[in-house]
Amino acid sequence: MVELLPSILSADFAHLADEVAAAERGGGTVIHVDVMDGHFVPNITLGPPVVKSLRRVTGLPLDCHLMIENADEFIPAFADAGANWVSVHYEACRHLHRSLELIAHHGMEPAVVINPATRVDLLRDILPMVHHVLVMSVNPGFGGQKFIEFSLDKIRRLAELRQELGLAFKIEVDGGVAHDTVARVVQAGADLLVAGNAVFGAGHPEQDARALLTAAREAAGQ
Numbered sequence: 750m751v752e753l754l755p756s757i758l759s760a761d762f763a764h765l766a767d768e769v770a771a772a773e774r775g776g777g778t779v780i781h782v783d784v785m786d787g788h789f790v791p792n793i794t795l796g797p798p799v800v801k802s803l804r805r806v807t808g809l810p811l812d813c814h815l816m817i818e819n820a821d822e823f824i825p826a827f828a829d830a831g832a833n834w835v836s837v838h839y840e841a842c843r844h845l846h847r848s849l850e851l852i853a854h855h856g857m858e859p860a861v862v863i864n865p866a867t868r869v870d871l872l873r874d875i876l877p878m879v880h881h882v883l884v885m886s887v888n889p890g891f892g893g894q895k896f897i898e899f900s901l902d903k904i905r906r907l908a909e910l911r912q913e914l915g916l917a918f919k920i921e922v923d924g925g926v927a928h929d930t931v932a933r934v935v936q937a938g939a940d941l942l943v944a945g946n947a948v949f950g951a952g953h954p955e956q957d958a959r960a961l962l963t964a965a966r967e968a969a970g971q
């Protein structure tokens with residue numbers, strides 16, 4: 750089943766608990782949390798203290814997308830805060846294998862993220878280690894950007910590799926997932942759909958999450 754992961758980047762941070770609850774009522778099954786350091790990406794967001802607060806107000810898994818340069822230093826703090834899934838960027842990790850092992854060692858699901866300019870095939874050797882691969886369909890740093898079309902080829906290539914290698918990792922897509930793109934994203938083979946602006950941007954997260962998930966499941970024939 751295709752799942753919707755509301756990204757709180759576009760939520761009202763003064764009312765996070767309400768925003769998350771509304772997105773959950775609308776069908777969101779995992780909460781996507783964007784962590785930015787102002788170095789790897791040109792923006793700053795939040796860290797373990799906010800994850801800890803979110804942990805108290807939702808039972809949904811927290812998917813922490815680390816857009817930071819020194820991820821290894823912070824992995825224990827995310828585990829203590831209650832993160833469930835942690836993804837690190839291929840482009841930001843000098844020792845990606847070590848970072849993925851560290852995440853798993855702390856009892857969380859490890860994942861790798863690739864920027865639009867990074868080739869899927871570079872991941873081949875570490876695919877058996879990951880819970881999911883996150884394909885960025887915009888350059889990371891900001892919500893509400895335009896979907897980059899060639900991301901669809903990358904999703905298809907990953908689905909092909911998964912089959913070829915007999916693996917079961919999920920394919921997650923992040924950036925510009927909205928009404929005009931969601932059908933093609935799902936048909937290319939994505940399982941986990943991150944959406945920030947499309948869920949929280951208009952101020953009706955419950956309705957907008959529901960409408961997006963319905964469109965995704967229809968496109969997937971579910």
Ligand code: DX5
Nearest residue numbers: 756889890892893925945946
């Ligand atoms: C961007 C973040 C995304 C962001 C997506 O760097 O990783 O999770 O929230 O936003 P939308 O869905 O608005 O493109």
Ligand code: ZN
Nearest residue numbers: 781783814923
């Ligand atoms: Zn993200």
